[in-house]
Each structure stands twice: as structure tokens, then as C-alpha cells.
Amino acid sequence: MAAPARRLCHIAFHVPAGQPLARDLQRLFGFQPLAARAAGGWRQLALRSGRAVFLVNEGAGAPEPLYGLDPRHPVPSAANLCFEVADAGAAARALAAKGCCVPVPPVRVQDALGAATYAVVSSPAGNLSLTLLERTDYRGPFLPGFRPLPSTAGRGWFSHVDHLTLACTRGSSPSLLRWFQDCLGFHHLPLSPGEDPELGFEVTAGSGQGGLRLTALQTPPGSAVPTLVLAESLPGAAGGLDQVQQFLAQHGGPGLQHVGLYTPNIIEATEGVTLAGGQLLTPPKAYYQRPGKESQILAAGHEPDQLALQGILLDGDQGKFLLQVFTKSLFAEGTFFLELIQRQGATGFGQGNIQALWQSVEEQAARGQEAGAGSHLS
Template identity: 30%
Template sequence: MTTHIGLKNYHSVQFFVRDLDRALEWHQKKFDFRPVAKSTSEYEKSQGARSVVLRGPGEMGWIFTQPTEEKSTAGRFLKHHPEGVGFLNFNVHDLQKTAAFLAERKAPFLFDIKSTTKGGTFSEVAIATSLGDTNFRFIEDTGYEGFAPGFETIADWNSVGGNRFGFTDIDHVTVNSRSMAGVAEFYKSILGFEQYWGIEFHTAKMGKDLGTGSGLESVVMWDKHSGIKFATNQPLEPYFNNSQIQIYIEDNGGTGVQHVALITDEIIPVIHGLREAGCQFLDAPSSYYRALPDRIAANKIGTIKESMEEIEKLGILVDGSNGKYLLQLFMKEMSTQFDQANAGPFFYEIIQRAGDPGFGDGNFKALFDSIEQEQVSLNRQEMRDRIDSLTL
């Protein structure tokens, strides 16, 4: 019996999009991800969709797929959802073992193991998940020539460059669901994940007393072998139906991936560059920064190496405790970035860790408190708009 699923790391993320050019242009211009491969015409015919792969964070592919036929996988997804994450793809150590592990746990396979050899061998298997219509694919690639079967090379992967902000990895992926227990159970019983922080039934409740609808409850599951982490949020009473989580679910047409957090070693130049490139981020009010020194002292965060002036100027959020901290910032939804509703409620988080293993939950209350101080000039809707993007 295989003792764990055998994940290595992320291979790629595949977005199903209505407008391929729009998505490609945005990710090339803002993130400097560059095209490396595209679907062959044969593959497009068989899949009913066309795809372009950008070289994303680290060694990851950032795949964008636009359906050419309604009955394709991407077409079916987009019939029920705006644009969003259709597949999370993982490299595994031994695909046979991973598939056996999943089969034993009654994972719902989308197809049996497929192997293609060109130079090396590319083997894959995929399952449906409890993350709405987002699927997981598991890949073992032993030197296959090219990105994947069905793709032709546009540019050499190793010399294409790009990624000027130096994103190295995905820190975590966050899913919104009306009930997080089912999603967490999927990670546990099908993938063999454990609860992060190792505390059974531990959940982080945030915003219950906010007096607005932005509350959420959250649980983080992880694969301790690969370090891959998933947060899952559910709406929190007493404003359940006004919760930002419920609003996401309505905008998304059900459970789905709310955000992907990208890791950087140096968040200041990244946010500076992304703002210059026209990315829109959640705004923190100046009162958040007025309260920050006291919060740093109260939580014994210690010395922040980065310039506090720059942090405030760029609107970066700080959280931590006991000599450890993280810096993070949430982008606005893709529908806001594009000013088009069909681009969907998915967004990116940018995160730099200085030892803190959390997800920035301290920012939730801090941001609310600071907004509350300004509430003389803000009505409740405005308050909610300003706190809405803050999440695990």
C-alpha cells in the first residue's frame, strides 16, 4: 500500500477562458510570463479547444484554454462559470503509485493513465474533485520533448526568460465553498492531506463581529511531503448571504478557486512594478498604517527589514508574531482588472514570507479596525468594498 500520494510540486495551472487573447496579453504585460507552447491543430480538433502555455512562476506552465466547441471540457466549464481555474496539475514521483493511491480511495478518474513517448515519456491521469468543476491532473514527465503531448513549442523553455518579478512558486491555493467541510474532507480522504497547523478541527474565524457581511471561516489542509497547501473558506454568519465568500460563489456559479498566492522573495519591487504595469490591488486606508507600529509591537513581530515608508506607499499588508512576519497584497478580481464581468471573480495574491507560516489572518481585523476609524465618511457598502478582497 502506498502511504502517501507522492506529489512533487506544481506542474502547471490551466485557466479556462472566454477570451484567450485578453488573458494572454494581461499575463504577458503584467507578469511578464512568456509564450512557450501552443496546442497543435490536431489536438485542438480532438479537444474542441485551443491553448497557449506561458512560462509562469518557477518552472510552472500557465496554461490558457479557450473552447472552440461547447461540448469540450473548457466549453462545459464556461457554460456554468465565468473564466477561472479548470485544472491544477501536479508533478508526481511515480504516477503508477499515485494512481493506485487514488484508486484505493475511490477518486473519480476522468480518464485512465495515458502515456506518450517522445524522447522521454509523459504520463498523466486526472480526477474530478470537490472543488466545483476544477479538476486535478497528475503528471510524471521523464524528459518528454516539449511541454506536453498535443503541444508544439513556440520558444525554448530555458531561454525564453520573462517572469521579471521572479515569482518562484505557488504559496497556496484558496477555494471558496458554501460548506468547507466537504472540500477539506476531499483533501483528507482522497488526497491524504492533513490539517495544517496539525490541530484537529481548528478553523480560523474572521470577521464575525465586523458588522458587515465580509466574514469568513477557513481551514487549511496540506500535503506535508510536498508542502502544497490549500485554504478553503466558507461564509460566516450572521451575514452569511452577504459574505464575500457567498458573493464569490454566486459570481462564480458555485464552488471554485478564489485565488492563487504567488511567492516572491522581494515584494516591494514586485508591487511597485505591478502597480506601474496597471494592476489593481486592494486599498488599505492610511489609518491601517498609523496603527501598524502598535500592532507590530503588540504581536512582537520584531524588526521589519523592508522600508515601512515603501510598505505604506505601495499599500502592502503586514502580519506576523513572535519575530516572524509576512508581507502580502491582494489583487482585485479579474473582472475588475478587465472591467468585464465574464472575466470572473478569480484573483491573485502576492506574498513574501519572513518566517511566518500563516495566511495573514491578523490583517483581517487590523484592516477592519482601521476602516472603522474612517467610517464617519464611509457607509457600510463602502466599508465592505474596501475589505472584500481580504481573505485567507
């Protein structure tokens, strides 16, 4: 374990000039501007909802943008995860000693509010890079080099990032799991009892129809790092590309496929996003007609008709439930979406929930209703 991650600081996106991600995060999802910077051909805007911070890097300057790396990816992408570490310099040296590529060695930056040190490490997950940040000496609202923006009364639908899901090439999950274990201190989080970390949790779509393998990782108790989920296709899919393969094809390889944003009130958040013009996936009616689904929703204290109207998925038992709804892609290429999630006692991703979600989205995709929406599991 070379550089144990303490918390997720922000998720950085690289988009071309004029791409509306920053506007959409504010207008559709209630994010509020936090800090901004413009230099070297880049416009950088940090936005916040609760503890969830997104940094939108817009443009394509000659040097790398501050606190990130410009991968010159062919499509807009969630390209960087910034983790806080105890000592950025020591972490970068330790990762380099393990053979990791460190394209941005430790850099110290400061302004009137203090100083911070960061380094950027390449990950084995496609174009995704990792910023290792040490900022205990910084007193500002975001990071040195950024101009703080006036805070406004936001809608506050989301409190933090619940999980991050990477779409991976087939067979790569075990090596990715080992890399995140050895380099950042993650460990395997079983999604079902007795799960083999080399095999993950398999969701099959039927005989000869392929399916999905999910492998979840988390950091030790006490850290503030979201669960990391690795998603890859199982062999045997018929009738064209499955959901993960569609992401890989449109994105041009592995990458961060979606972010789960936690909301304490998913009904209110879903209604707010919809009224603002956000586009959410609508599960097939068959999802809510599954045997036992109505009684399950009622046991969780919700109305089946209301969840169906808003497209909210629910699963769980023994008084512990998970509610989820998914947006359509925030990029025209169909390579990134958001998940709104509320937990009523559930701490993981239950087996029944994953199976039902996979099947319902596959049914929907087969009917051609949500072209380009990407994979919407976990």
C-alpha cells in the same frame, strides 16, 4: 491516501476566445511563454514565472483539452490543478476504488522528447478538476503535445506558487479536508495553536456580522505542493453578501478563488506590476493607523509610508513577518485574483494578520471602493 501528490505542475484556466488572461499574465505580471498547442478548437498556452506555471485553455472545442477537462463553466475559471504523482495509472485506479469520478482515464501521450501519462479526476470543490501526471520519462520544457516556445529574459518577480485558496460553501470545509487527506495525502495545518480541524480558524467580524472560516492543508515534508486553504463564510453577515458569498454567486459555485505567488522582493514586484498597468487593491488608511502597526513595519525593516503607498499589508512578530498585496480580479466577473506574498521567516498565516486583513477588506468593501474584487484573505 490513494494518490499522494509530489508537486504542483501547473494551474489550468478555461476562458472563452478573446479573453485577455494570457496577455495580461505576460504584460502585467511578467510571465513568459513556455509552450503552446492548438487543436480541436482549443488554443493552449503555458506561461511561467519561476516554478509557477499557468496553462491558459482558450476556446471550447468538442473534445477535452489535452491535460485537462472542459467543464463548460458559465464564466472564466481557474478550473484545474495538475499534480505530479509517482504512477498516474495506479493513482487513478485507487481513486476510482474510493468512489471518485475519473472522467478522463489514464492516457499516454508522447512526442520526440519523451512520454507522459495523465488522468483527470473530479474534485468535490465545484468545477475544480485534478490532473494526475506522471512525466519522469519526459525531457521537454513542458509536456508532450506542446510546442516549446523560445525563452526570453523575463522580469522574474515570482519564484513559485505559495498557496491556493478555494472558496467553499458554508459547512463544507470538513468534508473537503477529509477528501484531500484521503485522496491526495494532505493533512491539516493549524493556523492557530490547538485549532480543531473540524472548526478551522474563525475570523469574526463582530456581533451579528458573520465572518470567515479558514482551514489550511499541506502535504508531508519533501513534496513541492503549495498550501491549500479552504475559505467559507460564517453565518450572520448583515447588509448583503460577504466576500466569499460574492465569489460563490458570481462564479456559480465553489472554486479556486485566488493563487498566492511568492516574490523575494514584494516592493519591487508591486512597483513593477503597477507600472505595467496592473490593478492592485488599496487598503483603507485605517489599516496603517492601527495601534502598533508603524513600529511593526519598522521592526520588519520597511518604511510605513512606502508600504501604505503601494498597498502592501504586513503582519508578524518575534522577527517573523508576512507581506501581502492583492490584485483586482483578472476576470470581469470578479472570480479570480492573484496575491503577491513575501515571507520574512513567517511560515503560516498569522492570527493577527488574518484578522486585520478581513477587517480592512470589509471596511473597504463597505465604502464601495473595490466592487467585484472578491475575497482577499490568506
